[in-house]
Amino acid sequence: MSNNDVLKVEKLVVKYGEKTAVKGISFTVNNGEVYCLLGPNGAGKTSTIKAVLGLVKYEGLIDVLGLGPPSPVVMNHVGVVMETPAVLEALTVKEFLEFLGSVRGTFNARRVEALLEAFELKDYINTPIAALSAGNKQKVAIVAALMHEPRLLLLDEPFNFLDVKSVRILKEIMQRHIESGGSILFSTHIMEVAERVCSRIGIINDGVLVTEGTPGRIKEEANAGTLEDAFLKAIHAEEEIRSILEGL
Numbered sequence: 001m002s003n004n005d006v007l008k009v010e011k012l013v014v015k016y017g018e019k020t021a022v023k024g025i026s027f028t029v030n031n032g033e034v035y036c037l038l039g040p041n042g043a044g045k046t047s048t049i050k051a052v053l054g055l056v057k058y059e060g061l062i063d064v065l066g067l068g069p070p071s072p073v074v075m076n077h078v079g080v081v082m083e084t085p086a087v088l089e090a091l092t093v094k095e096f097l098e099f100l101g102s103v104r105g106t107f108n109a110r111r112v113e114a115l116l117e118a119f120e121l122k123d124y125i126n127t128p129i130a131a132l133s134a135g136n137k138q139k140v141a142i143v144a145a146l147m148h149e150p151r152l153l154l155l156d157e158p159f160n161f162l163d164v165k166s167v168r169i170l171k172e173i174m175q176r177h178i179e180s181g182g183s184i185l186f187s188t189h190i191m192e193v194a195e196r197v198c199s200r201i202g203i204i205n206d207g208v209l210v211t212e213g214t215p216g217r218i219k220e221e222a223n224a225g226t227l228e229d230a231f232l233k234a235i236h237a238e239e240e241i242r243s244i245l246e247g248l
């Protein structure tokens with residue numbers, strides 16, 4: 001692992017019983033970089049992120065921040081937003097954030113206050129998370145991921161359920177995180193977001209990393225005008241789409 005590597009994943013395999021969801025994926029996320037896993041539904045993006053978090057059994061090598069494989073200690077330096085927000089629904093927003101602070105052994109009240117303000121959650125701090133709207137639950141998950149100023153953020157479809165203003169605020173926060181030397185592993189299937197936010201993209205299809213590079217390079221290599229076209233080429237979906245449309 002070089003000094004510049006924040007996350008190194010080598011020959012990662014994730015299996016669920018008979019099903020192999022991730023089939024030997026390798027990639028590296030560097031300092032100051034947003035690395036995007038882009039892929040269709042079921043491609044293996046979430047499984048890859050779950051492996052990095054140590055939430056699923058895996059084969060291969062994962063090194064987080066040069067500290068070794070996923071472990072509770074390593075995770076203190078990581079912030080996570082999962083596709084389905086990982087929040088304790090029975091707790092109020094305040095209780096949940098304080099609970100996380102005590103587990104991590106760090107709670108910066110000013111930072112939490114500023115994040116709650118930014119995502120307009122202050123009116124809900126004493127509301128049980130179960131009673132929040134989907135968007136507000138997502139915002140709580142985002143605050144939880146950012147409050148301890150981790151060096152590495154793992155963001156799985158983080159813009160799900162967010163309104164336009166919150167999307168902009170989160171994009172800005174991601175930008176600042178990168179500018180201050182942090183790194184982000186980001187997963188999405190929204191091309192526009194991938195193109196605007198990511199330094200490098202790894203396209204995953206059926207558990208395999210089929211291509212990798214900057215958005216510009218991926219378009220160039222596929223001889224495509226848009227990332228969407230390049231993506232559809234990379235996953236060989238163009239023919240399929242044509243025949244589906246012909247059948248309609």
Ligand SMILES: Nc1ncnc2c1ncn2[C@@H]1O[C@H](COP(=O)(O)OP(=O)(O)OP(=O)(O)O)[C@@H](O)[C@H]1O
Nearest residue numbers: 016019021039040041042043044045046047048189
């Ligand atoms: N717990 C599980 N048990 C069995 N199969 C699973 C499990 N979790 C995921 N899978 C399967 O593994 C494959 C990869 O799923 P994964 O959630 O990693 O994909 P994804 O790229 O994140 O998809 P999406 O964009 O739809 O969220 C899929 O075929 C999925 O059905």
